[in-house]
Amino acid sequence: SNEEPPSTDLITLTRHVLNDQMRLGPAATGDLTLLLTAIQVTSKFIATNVRKARLINLVGLAGETNVQGEDQKKLDVLSNDIMVNALRASGKTAVLVSEELEDAIIIEEKNRGRYCVVFDPLDGSSNIDAGVNIGTIFGIYKVDIDGSASVQDVLRPGSEMVAAGYTMYGSSANLVLSTGQGVNGYTLDASLGEFILTHPDIQIPHRGKIYSFNEGNAMYFHPPVNAYLKSIKYPAPPKAPYSSRYIGSMVADVHRTLLYGGIFGYPDDKKSKNGKLRLLYEAFPMAFLTEQAGGIATTGTQRILDIVPTGIHQRCSVFLGSKEDVQDLMKFYQDPS
Numbered sequence: 001s002n003e004e005p006p007s008t009d010l011i012t013l014t015r016h017v018l019n020d021q022m023r024l025g026p027a028a029t030g031d032l033t034l035l036l037t038a039i040q041v042t043s044k045f046i047a048t049n050v051r052k053a054r055l056i057n058l059v060g061l062a063g064e065t066n067v068q069g070e071d072q073k074k075l076d077v078l079s080n081d082i083m084v085n086a087l088r089a090s091g092k093t094a095v096l097v098s099e100e101l102e103d104a105i106i107i108e109e110k111n112r113g114r115y116c117v118v119f120d121p122l123d124g125s126s127n128i129d130a131g132v133n134i135g136t137i138f139g140i141y142k143v144d145i146d147g148s149a150s151v152q153d154v155l156r157p158g159s160e161m162v163a164a165g166y167t168m169y170g171s172s173a174n175l176v177l178s179t180g181q182g183v184n185g186y187t188l189d190a191s192l193g194e195f196i197l198t199h200p201d202i203q204i205p206h207r208g209k210i211y212s213f214n215e216g217n218a219m220y221f222h223p224p225v226n227a228y229l230k231s232i233k234y235p236a237p238p239k240a241p242y243s244s245r246y247i248g249s250m251v252a253d254v255h256r257t258l259l260y261g262g263i264f265g266y267p268d269d270k271k272s273k274n275g276k277l278r279l280l281y282e283a284f285p286m287a288f289l290t291e292q293a294g295g296i297a298t299t300g301t302q303r304i305l306d307i308v309p310t311g312i313h314q315r316c317s318v319f320l321g322s323k324e325d326v327q328d329l330m331k332f333y334q335d336p337s
């Protein structure tokens with residue numbers, strides 16, 4: 001047969017990130033590399049719990065409600081604890097913001113580093129019990145002044161993030177990361193316990209054929225959104241209508257959008273005045289990745305990464321994906337006819 005022997009030169013996530021660091025020269029301290037290593041470990045730890053959830057009584061409710069008024073699942077709480085513990089212990093963090101915690105955690109001085117991590121420990125909670133893809137989303141800021149640590153350090157536009165990424169727990173665990181020089185995807189090789197570079201330099205196709213919205217909310221959508229959806233479902237011949245794909249886990253819907261192209265949307269509407277998705281730990285990291293992959297992320301009228309947050313759990317309208325598809329959507333906001 002003409003099968004190639006297995007590669008003996010694997011590019012692991014750690015190796016890849018270290019390489020980046022070495023390119024920065026002696027000025028780089030390696031702190032971000034160590035922080036990303038800590039995040040990697042949390043992803044492996046959460047991935048193994050997700051796999052075993054059904055077997056070790058990890059499905060179902062935890063019995064508490066979070067600040068968003070959502071019933072927390074056992075895996076939401078466990079994933080949050082895994083991340084808080086690992087990030088604090090890394091010694092590289094100053095401020096932590098989690099979907100599951102009402103207040104930001106200010107890391108005590110003896111464990112304090114220079115980075116702030118905002119995260120959604122477990123995204124797609126409603127899909128857990130059905131075994132459908134879920135994930136973890138994170139964004140990283142660097143404090144302005146060394147030694148400082150306050151909530152102000154994360155109330156900054158998403159464009160100031162130094163890195164962002166997510167891990168999707170699906171048929172395999174996939175970690176997708178940007179440190180501001182493009183986007184790379186890694187797949188967990190469970191037998192090695194390492195994330196291996198499998199998707200170098202991800203670029204979103206300029207146009208896709210898929211739209212991803214919870215159209216069950218269409219009666220609440222604002223006119224530009226419904227007019228746009230109509231335009232892709234009933235195009236002028238000979239154009240073909242778009243396909244619909246909606247998983248209900250942002251991580252999975254965005255992952256597919258990055259790889260296949262098209263548009264993902266969770267707009268604000270007549271019922272949810274500011275939309276549903278949270279700016280700091282859902283919209284910003286995904287907008288950062290989308291732009292780094294050559295796509296667009298907008299509220300419909302404003303670049304998401306330009307928003308200056310005023311609260312850690314604030315929400316925002318989100319449309320992201322292929323450049324041409326998102327531009328088509330934005331036209332309906334400019335000229336609602």
Ligand code: AHG
Nearest residue numbers: 120122123124125126214248249250
């Ligand atoms: P989370 O599970 O972290 O609370 O996030 C849920 C979010 C996001 O994953 C998804 O895009 C969206 O909620 C789905 O909402 P609907 O069920 O309203 O479609």
Ligand code: MN
Nearest residue numbers: 068070099125
């Ligand atoms: Mn939630």
Ligand code: MN
Nearest residue numbers: 120123124282
């Ligand atoms: Mn989420």
Ligand code: MN
Nearest residue numbers: 099120122123
């Ligand atoms: Mn969540």
